[in-house]
Amino acid sequence: MLHYCLAHIAYHFSRQLPKRNRAKFQILLVLLVTIFLSPQLFVLVRPRSSRYCDQPLLHNLTTFIIFTFLMTGFTFLLTLMDPMPCELKAAFHTFGVGSFLQGVLTTAFTIAAPQCVNTTPELYYLSLVLSVLSMLATVFIVPLIPFWLLNNFYPGMLLNPGSRAGICHRPVADCSCLWYV
Structure with missing residues (x-):
């Protein structure tokens, strides 16, 4: 969920700028x-890093790098496009699910590989750092999911900028909603 969270934060920072x-x-x-x-x-x-390790930490790192490149592409698209097409939103949220799964796998592989600290220390410690960052990003994003779902199924209930109404209008009158992408 780390990649999704970073792209999401970049999107909201870019919307605060002219x-x-x-x-x-x-x-x-x-x-x-x-x-x-x-x-x-x-x-x-x-x-x-290519030494033997019981867990596929090196393959997982390669996948993590691929997700980093995908995150870069999404970040640039999200910050450049002002009216965002629905297809891009759907692709970005699908990327978020994949990013969540990547974080879960990174955490699972790292927890199962304490013996790899002896054979591949750099790889193990990087996986440990990426696991912790993925868990922190998940803790940040998961509470926003109910707001996304409510906003999708009941548009205007949480925030209706046109009529200046909704449950969340007062708290976000001066900044954009975190759940809105």
């Missing part, structure tokens, strides 16, 4: 993605 300043935000995103991707690629190319 359209003419979003190019600067895109440059900042490139720097942040580079910082996020660098340790993953560093551990992937280390010769010690």
Whole structure:
């Protein structure tokens, strides 16, 4: 859920900026993605990472890197497109489910691989950090799911910007809703 959460946060930060300043935000995103991707690629190319480990941590890291590239694409699309097509929303939320499953697998593989700290320490510790970050992102996103569902099935009940009504209108009068994508 880490990738989905990061793209979701970037989307909401970009919506707080005027359209003419979003190019600067895109440059900042490139720097942040580079910082996020660098340790993953560093551990992937280390010769010690290819040593034997009972759990498929190296394959999981490769999948995590693929999800990072997908997150980068979604982040740029979400921050650039102002009226967002329904297809992009559906693809992004499907990506969120895949990101959740990736976080669960990363956590499960890391918990089951304490012996890998002796053979592949960098890979194990990176998997441990990514597992903790995935769990924290899940804790952040899961409470928003009921709001997304209510907003989908009963539009305007939570927030109706046109009529300035809804349960959540007062708390979010000056900022966008976290559950809205």
